[in-house]
Amino acid sequence: MPTQSKPAAALRISSSLRHYATIPLRAIAGGGFVQHGVAKIIKGPEAFAAILQSLHVPFPHLSAYLTILVELLGGTALLFGAFVAWVSVPAVTVLLVAMFTVHLPYGFSSIKLKAVVDGRAQFGPPGYECDLLYIACIVALVLLNPGPWSIDGYRLRERNS
Numbered sequence: 001m002p003t004q005s006k007p008a009a010a011l012r013i014s015s016s017l018r019h020y021a022t023i024p025l026r027a028i029a030g031g032g033f034v035q036h037g038v039a040k041i042i043k044g045p046e047a048f049a050a051i052l053q054s055l056h057v058p059f060p061h062l063s064a065y066l067t068i069l070v071e072l073l074g075g076t077a078l079l080f081g082a083f084v085a086w087v088s089v090p091a092v093t094v095l096l097v098a099m100f101t102v103h104l105p106y107g108f109s110s111i112k113l114k115a116v117v118d119g120r121a122q123f124g125p126p127g128y129e130c131d132l133l134y135i136a137c138i139v140a141l142v143l144l145n146p147g148p149w150s151i152d153g154y155r156l157r158e159r160n161s
Contacts, residue, residue: 025144049064078091085142092139112127
């Protein structure tokens with residue numbers, strides 16, 4: 001009886017785990033969105049609106065509240081894999097607005113080491129790298145479907161039964 005080679009066994013394991021690949025995507029994209037929304041709530045929506053106003057974003061107060069809503073509700077939906085195709089549109093819109101109004105002038109890299117002071121790194125403003133990473137995660141979730149242990153997986157399975 002021939003033994004299976006190590007690469008073939010690894011391929012079999014990886015193909016069986018492939019079904020779960022969307023879980024870390026949901027965790028990082030959804031969790032990140034929720035964290036950003038919570039941070040804006042803690043600092044106060046008015047503070048975020050003031051930032052938007054200084055950036056000449058139209059309707060800064062409305063934009064602030066809509067952004068926070070998308071980050072909290074959209075992030076929670078992504079995290080739990082609920083209505084991912086629908087949530088992706090406002091989520092990607094928020095990311096594109098952030099990219100073009102805030103991050104684009106600072107270039108691609110999200111990490112800009114400016115100095116080390118007293119053994120602690122000091123960083124400059126982030127570029128648009130993280131925006132693109134979030135967009136890539138969200139697009140992958142839309143294309144792959146949110147996978148197991150998701151509300152969409154349950155909802156679509158029930159509908160197709």
